[in-house]
Structures are given as C-alpha cells and as structure tokens.
Amino acid sequence: MVRVVINGKVCEAEEGESMLAVARREGIDIPAFCYDDALEPYGACRMCLVEVVKGAKKGITTSCTLRAVDGLEIVTDTPEIIQHRKVILELYLAQAPMAEPVKELAKKYGVSRTRFPKKISPLDPLHNRCILCGLCIRVCSEVMGVSAINYIGRGQYTEINTPFLEKSDVCMGCGACASVCPTSAIEIKDTEGVRVLTSWSNTEVELKRCSVCGRYFAPQPMVECASGKIEPDIEDELKDMCPDCRRKYISKRTILMTRGEVER
Ligand code: SF4
Numbered sequence: 146m147v148r149v150v151i152n153g154k155v156c157e158a159e160e161g162e163s164m165l166a167v168a169r170r171e172g173i174d175i176p177a178f179c180y181d182d183a184l185e186p187y188g189a190c191r192m193c194l195v196e197v198v199k200g201a202k203k204g205i206t207t208s209c210t211l212r213a214v215d216g217l218e219i220v221t222d223t224p225e226i227i228q229h230r231k232v233i234l235e236l237y238l239a240q241a242p243m244a245e246p247v248k249e250l251a252k253k254y255g256v257s258r259t260r261f262p263k264k265i266s267p268l269d270p271l272h273n274r275c276i277l278c279g280l281c282i283r284v285c286s287e288v289m290g291v292s293a294i295n296y297i298g299r300g301q302y303t304e305i306n307t308p309f310l311e312k313s314d315v316c317m318g319c320g321a322c323a324s325v326c327p328t329s330a331i332e333i334k335d336t337e338g339v340r341v342l343t344s345w346s347n348t349e350v351e352l353k354r355c356s357v358c359g360r361y362f363a364p365q366p367m368v369e370c371a372s373g374k375i376e377p378d379i380e381d382e383l384k385d386m387c388p389d390c391r392r393k394y395i396s397k398r399t400i401l402m403t404r405g406e407v408e409r
C-alpha cells in the first residue's frame with residue numbers, strides 16, 4: 146500500500162491503482178465517462194482531468210490513467226480544470242446532443258449551450274447519444290474477444306458500427322457493449338426467438354429456448370460458448386436449459402445423490 150493525497154486528504158491506495166478508482170473509493174467526485182473497472186483505463190473522454198501537484202510529472206492529466214505512487218498529490222477541481230471540463234462538455238453537447246448524462250453534467254457545470262455545430266441525425270443508430278468514448282469497442286474486443294464493432298469514418302464523420310455497416314457474423318449478441326455504454330446509446334431488441342442489435346447494422350442473433358420451461362433465455366452463440374465450460378458428465382442435460390431450470394435440476398440431482406438414488 147502507498148499513501149496519496151487528494152484535495153488535501155491523505156488516502157491509502159494500492160501501488161499502481163488508478164487514481165480515479167482511489168478517489169471514488171474515498172467519496173471524492175471526479176466526472177468520468179470512459180472508465181470501467183473491467184477494462185484497462187484508456188483516457189479517452191478527458192472528463193476525469195486532475196492536476197498533479199506533487200510526486201509525479203506535474204501538470205493536468207487524466208486521473209483514470211494516473212497510477213498511485215507513494216507521496217503523489219493531486220487536486221481535482223481547480224478553476225483551470227473546471228474550464229477544461231466545460232469546453233469538453235460543450236464538445237459533447239455538439240457530438241451527442243441527446244445524451245442525458247452529458248446534459249446533466251453540463252448543467253451541473255453551468256454549461257447550457259455549445260459553440261460547436263450540433264450533430265443531429267434522425268437516422269443515427271446511436272440516437273445522437275454517442276460520445277465516441279470507445280468503451281463498447283473495447284469490451285467487445287478485450288473482454289468478449291470478438292471485435293464485432295469499431296470506429297468507422299474519420300474526423301467529424303467518425304462513428305461506431307460494424308465494418309462496412311454490414312450485419313456482423315461474429316457478434317454473439319451478449320449485450321456487453323450496451324451495458325458499458327455511459328450514455329445508453331446502444332439499442333438491442335429481443336423479439337420472438339431473435340435478438341436484433343439495431344444499433345449495429347441490425348445484426349441478428351438467434352436466441353436459445355429452454356428445453357424445460359420453453360422461455361428464450363440467452364443468445365445461441367453465448368450458450369454454445371458457455372456449454373464447453375459445464376461439467377462433461379451432465380452437460381447434455383444442462384446445455385439446453387435456462388439458468389433457473391438448471392438450478393432446479395442441479396439441486397434436485399444433489400438431493401437424489403445424497404439419498405443414493407442416482408450415481409455421483
Ligand atoms: S456507443 Fe456508447 S460506449 Fe460506444 S463509443 Fe458511443 S458512448 Fe461510448
């Protein structure tokens with residue numbers, strides 16, 4: 146463990162821990178859009194800027210990528226930092242004018258309009274809410290190992306979608322992208338037997354139906370991926386069941402095994 150100082154408060158941290166994570170644990174509010182503790186910090190959104198006053202390279206930097214070292218001291222809300230955040234929020238108000246978390250944070254910082262031209266498109270599959278933070282791309286490639294989506298286009302035309310705007314044939318329909326998105330930009334719809342990733346070029350993934358209760362419970366590719374991890378001797382019985390029916394099956398089987406009515 147090391148000691149760091151945030152806004153004059155002495156805090157304990159693990160050496161190398163993200164300073165944003167330390168601040169959050171200490172109840173110190175630093176705005177952040179692109180930080181997720183399941184992923185390596187990347188420093189994309191620039192909202193979490195802080196100023197290093199002692200112990201590392203001095204100056205303004207992103208707290209998510211700043212690592213805790215003994216004696217490090219930072220401040221989180223100087224007038225200069227606040228001014229930087231206001232300008233970034235103006236940019237986000239233009240880039241993603243329908244993103245509620247952006248609007249809320251802008252209001253908190255007294256930013257009510259943007260000097261930049263607003264990008265509004267009625268056909269935007271991300272509903273004018275994408276701030277291009279890249280979290281969805283990174284969770285898809287780094288956690289799921291799939292890379293179904295990526296940045297496409299350049300400069301002001303940059304957006305996130307499937308390559309060539311074609312339906313993805315590698316997407317597993319897991320929905321990890323939607324769960325990490327800080328602005329709820331990604332739309333996924335479950336219809337009878339099919340999951341449609343409407344934001345990702347209407348990619349369709351078949352849903353698996355439970356062999357016991359008949360409910361659609363998960364995307365088929367996810368079930369196939371998980372079934373390899375189930376105990377081999379009971380896999381056949383379990384692989385087509387939803388989690389609820391699996392639990393019931395396992396507890397019933399455990400009771401029968403304890404009574405000696407089925408083999409272990
Ligand atoms: S869709 Fe969401 S997670 Fe993906 S880049 Fe845009 S804001 Fe970030």
Ligand code: FES
Pocket residue numbers: 176177178179180187188189190191192193207208209210
């Ligand atoms: S949370 Fe640090 S740059 Fe986005």
